[in-house]
Amino acid sequence: MASVADTMRMNNKRNKNNLSKITYMTESESESLEDGYKWRKYGKKSLKKSPFPRSYYRCTAIGCNAKKRVDRYMDDPTHVLITYVGLHAHDLPPILPPPSRSFNLYNNSTVSPKLGKGSGVQKPILSDASAGARERMYANNTITSVNVRTGNDSCVNDVGPIEDIGTGLLEDINLSSIAPHYQHHQPTFYS
DNA sequence: CGTATTTGACCCGCGC
DNA sequence: GCGCGGGTCAAATACG
Numbered sequence: 626m627a628s629v630a631d632t633m634r635m636n637n638k639r640n641k642n643n644l645s646k647i648t649y650m651t652e653s654e655s656e657s658l659e660d661g662y663k664w665r666k667y668g669k670k671s672l673k674k675s676p677f678p679r680s681y682y683r684c685t686a687i688g689c690n691a692k693k694r695v696d697r698y699m700d701d702p703t704h705v706l707i708t709y710v711g712l713h714a715h716d717l718p719p720i721l722p723p724p725s726r727s728f729n730l731y732n733n734s735t736v737s738p739k740l741g742k743g744s745g746v747q748k749p750i751l752s753d754a755s756a757g758a759r760e761r762m763y764a765n766n767t768i769t770s771v772n773v774r775t776g777n778d779s780c781v782n783d784v785g786p787i788e789d790i791g792t793g794l795l796e797d798i799n800l801s802s803i804a805p806h807y808q809h810h811q812p813t814f815y816s
Numbered sequence: 817c818g819t820a821t822t823t824g825a826c827c828c829g830c831g832c
Numbered sequence: 833g834c835g836c837g838g839g840t841c842a843a844a845t846a847c848g
Contacts, residue, residue: 666821668840681839685820694839 647709650698662686662713664693672696689713 668681677697684691691713696706 665819669822670838673837679838
């Protein structure tokens with residue numbers, strides 16, 4: 626016994642250490658679910674810090690251990706926060722993603738995320754060597770606005786302080802792996 | 817009938 | 833060492 630559970634737990638640990646987490650924000654829940662992959666809900670949990678429950682989704686592709694969590698902003702329930710955990714072990718299905726209109730990327734690998742409303746479109750801050758490549762990917766996609774939270778500024782944006790949303794949520798977001806649909810062009814990227 | 821979603825319980829890690 | 837919070841599983845239920 627415990628083989629499955631064990632694996633899960635190991636994965637969990639790895640999440641903390643190795644697996645990348647990326648957090649996005651979208652304006653609608655449905656948008657968050659239609660990102661090009663097929664997700665299956667496997668859990669729901671109400672958090673202490675938020676009046677809204679958090680939903681847990683897992684990629685339905687066989688052998689793929691990509692997961693994502695969907696939270697709702699307490700300050701702004703019209704916005705949802707999507708946290709991708711892990712990477713897809715397969716290519717992107719035919720449906721295409723464009724996550725969309727308002728879409729924020731938080732990079733909080735070391736500091737608290739701050740909302741950078743920015744003046745328009747900002748490019749994501751990438752902390753790894755492939756940054757350039759990644760930027761290009763963004764450029765090639767349909768993202769119309771990307772707000773990047775870097776930890777240094779005390780920018781505030783329309784939705785309020787992200788830190789409030791939940792601990793751990795934005796803790797170690799490494800852009801070393803980007804949302805799945807952005808990387809499928811460069812599968813070798815994430816080693 | 818098959819698949820997806822819901823819900824409660826269990827387990828683990830972290831903080832006090 | 834204990835308690836709390838978060839994350840996942842598994843069975844039941846709902847829907848297509």
